[in-house]
Amino acid sequence: MDQHSLLKELQSRYGFPAEEFPKLLTFFGEKSFKKNEVIFKAGDIVRHTYFVMKGCIRQYYISPEGIERTIYFAEEGSFCGELMSFVHSTPTNLNLQALEETDVLFINLKDWETAITTIPAFTLYHIKNHQRLMAKLKEEVGKAHNETPDEKYRRLISEKPHLLQRLPQYHIAAYIGVTPETLSRIRKRNTQI
Amino acid sequence: MDQHSLLKELQSRYGFPAEEFPKLLTFFGEKSFKKNEVIFKAGDIVRHTYFVMKGCIRQYYISPEGIERTIYFAEEGSFCGELMSFVHSTPTNLNLQALEETDVLFINLKDWETAITTIPAFTLYHIKNHQRLMAKLKEEVGKAHNETPDEKYRRLISEKPHLLQRLPQYHIAAYIGVTPETLSRIRKRNTQI
DNA sequence: CTGATTTCTTGATCAGGATCAATGAATGAT
DNA sequence: ATCATTCATTGATCCTGATCAAGAAATCAG
Numbered sequence: 252m253d254q255h256s257l258l259k260e261l262q263s264r265y266g267f268p269a270e271e272f273p274k275l276l277t278f279f280g281e282k283s284f285k286k287n288e289v290i291f292k293a294g295d296i297v298r299h300t301y302f303v304m305k306g307c308i309r310q311y312y313i314s315p316e317g318i319e320r321t322i323y324f325a326e327e328g329s330f331c332g333e334l335m336s337f338v339h340s341t342p343t344n345l346n347l348q349a350l351e352e353t354d355v356l357f358i359n360l361k362d363w364e365t366a367i368t369t370i371p372a373f374t375l376y377h378i379k380n381h382q383r384l385m386a387k388l389k390e391e392v393g394k395a396h397n398e399t400p401d402e403k404y405r406r407l408i409s410e411k412p413h414l415l416q417r418l419p420q421y422h423i424a425a426y427i428g429v430t431p432e433t434l435s436r437i438r439k440r441n442t443q444i
Numbered sequence: 445m446d447q448h449s450l451l452k453e454l455q456s457r458y459g460f461p462a463e464e465f466p467k468l469l470t471f472f473g474e475k476s477f478k479k480n481e482v483i484f485k486a487g488d489i490v491r492h493t494y495f496v497m498k499g500c501i502r503q504y505y506i507s508p509e510g511i512e513r514t515i516y517f518a519e520e521g522s523f524c525g526e527l528m529s530f531v532h533s534t535p536t537n538l539n540l541q542a543l544e545e546t547d548v549l550f551i552n553l554k555d556w557e558t559a560i561t562t563i564p565a566f567t568l569y570h571i572k573n574h575q576r577l578m579a580k581l582k583e584e585v586g587k588a589h590n591e592t593p594d595e596k597y598r599r600l601i602s603e604k605p606h607l608l609q610r611l612p613q614y615h616i617a618a619y620i621g622v623t624p625e626t627l628s629r630i631r632k633r634n635t636q637i
Numbered sequence: 638c639t640g641a642t643t644t645c646t647t648g649a650t651c652a653g654g655a656t657c658a659a660t661g662a663a664t665g666a667t
Numbered sequence: 668a669t670c671a672t673t674c675a676t677t678g679a680t681c682c683t684g685a686t687c688a689a690g691a692a693a694t695c696a697g
Contacts, residue, residue, distance in 0.1 A: 312586035320590045322582055335579035338572075344583060379531075381574045386528035388581035390537060393505035393513045395588035396621035400654075420675065428589035433654055435676050593684075612644065626684055628646055 256328050257302055257356060265379050267372050275370055278362040284308075284349035291333075292346045299357040300332035301325075306353025307417065311346050311425065321426040322391075324350075324414060330380075331355075337363070350418060395428070403427045404437050449521050450495055450549060458572050460565050468563055471555040477501075477542035484526075485539045492550040493525035494518075499546025500610065504539050504618065514619040515584075517543075517607060523573075524548075530556070543611060588621070596620045597630050 257276070261267035279302070284290060291297055293313060301308070308331050310323040325331035336343035337360060358366070366373050398406070404427055408415060415423060424434040450469070454460035472495070477483060484490055486506060494501070501524050504514040518524035529536035530553060551559070559566050591599070597620055601608060608616060617627040 310582070312583065312590075314586075314590050318590055320586045322585045322589075333579065333582075334575045338575055344579075378571065378574075381571075381578060382527045382531055385574060385578060385581065386526065386537075388578065388585060389503070389515055389526075390505065392515045392581060392584050392588055393507075395585050397505075397507050397511055397513045419673090430655060431675070432656085432677085436654090439676085614644075623685060624645075625647085625686085629684090632646085 256304060260302075260328050260330075261372075261376050264383070265376060267376060271370055271372055275366060275373055278366045279356040279358050282355050282357050284353045284355070286349065286352050288349045290347035290349060291343065293344050294342050295336075296340050297333045297336035297343050299359055300330065300334070300337055300363060301347075302330050302356040303327055304354040304356060306349060306351040306355075308347055308349050308353060308355075309422065311348070312344060313346060319346075319425050320428065321422060324411075324418070324422075324426070350422065400427055400429045400433060401437055401441065404434070404441060449497060453495075453521050453523075454565075454569055457576070458569060460569060464563055464565055468559060468566060471559045472549040472551050475548050475550050477546045477548070479542065479545050481542045483540035483542060484536065486537050487535050488529075489533050490526045490529035490536050492552055493523065493527070493530055493556060494540075494548040494550050496520055496522050496524055497547045497549060499542060499544045499548075501540055501542050501546060501548075502615065504541070505537060506539060512539075512618050513621065514615060517604075517611070517615075517619070543615065593620055593622045593626060594630055594634065597627070597634060 255272070255276070257279075258267065258269065258272045261272070261275075262269070281304075284306070290301070290308065303325050305327055308325040309321050310325070310331065310333075311319050311321040313319055323331075331347065333343045333345045333347075335341070336345075340360070367377065368374075394403075394406075407423070407427065420434055420438075421431045424431045427434060427437075429437070448465070448469070450472075451460065451462065451465045454465070454468075455462070474497075477499070483494070483501065496518050498520060501518040502514050503516040503518070503524065503526075504512050506512055516524075524540065526536045526538045526540075528534070529538075533553070560570065561567075587596070587599075600616070600620065613627055613631075614624045617624045620627065620630075622630070
């Protein structure tokens, strides 16, 4: 029988006792978002944390000039949300949007706190995952500054080649930090044969 | 009597029981770094986490082309290190350098794990602080992409005006992500009277 | 205090991304 | 299938940061 993709994620990185999983799962609900549906936007208080079962969600900021800057695409098997706002019930600066018909698991704050305090392996997953994400984000900050758009593009196609098939190019452009026109030219430059 | 700056940091954000502090403090040692001393560099396994008592430390990456990209200046009252490498004893990609004669508290992995498992308030501080830092880093990634150098400069002087007095301009330039020449011109553009 | 080194500024040129505009391709609705 | 809309490409021009080069200012060592 197929393993649940949430259990797979929990186990993949640091191990998670399978016998605890049914208990954890009771805290989550299921939900679907329509293509292009905005899940939350800057100013909202984030009430749920999501785990993507199927589909794709983007996290993005909107600059004072109104430019959308995508920082992350959450695909199948990823958590997605904004813990700061979620945990402290304060307004977020982030926006979330489903880019396809997307099915998620979600958990609210009360259940999250219960899960965190009663399932030690879930706590451990969070702590270790945060260490990993922080290291990644730091690197990302460094690279965001010093990579040229060409380098960012080549890094993206080497790390997540499928994203280019999956998403319209203007989302890729917003992720790399260039205009769609420039991305089109970058692609031309970087395509041999 | 003056409050210890570490206790002040622990209490400032989420509260920390003062009576637990002496116990926590026994896990830390004291150490000084000379001006420009490199604390650890990419490839090293990070053996300590630091708390800055006096002075200033920068965190930076070195790009494949050899360009240094500074992502953070840790001043008095800040933790500084790289948890991913520290906790897992794996090589880091980050570099740390003292920019002034700098006094720190430090803790090794064994003591850190003991502190984390025996002082719940310390655990809580770490979890909550990570949530805060992750949210900040995400924003930073977004801004790193879409802000112009002028905007980055103005944001820096509004958030941390003292850094400009404290540090040579080429460090500020490496933080903003421009050459020292460009920073000099930005400063000219943005100075009235 | 003096000379040497480092840091900062200024100038000129160059490269590449933004913008504006138009056309072509792909997608979606009926 | 057809039409409408959205998305991708291409061209021309403009703007800004990088680079190379030189000189000025500040800092440091003796």
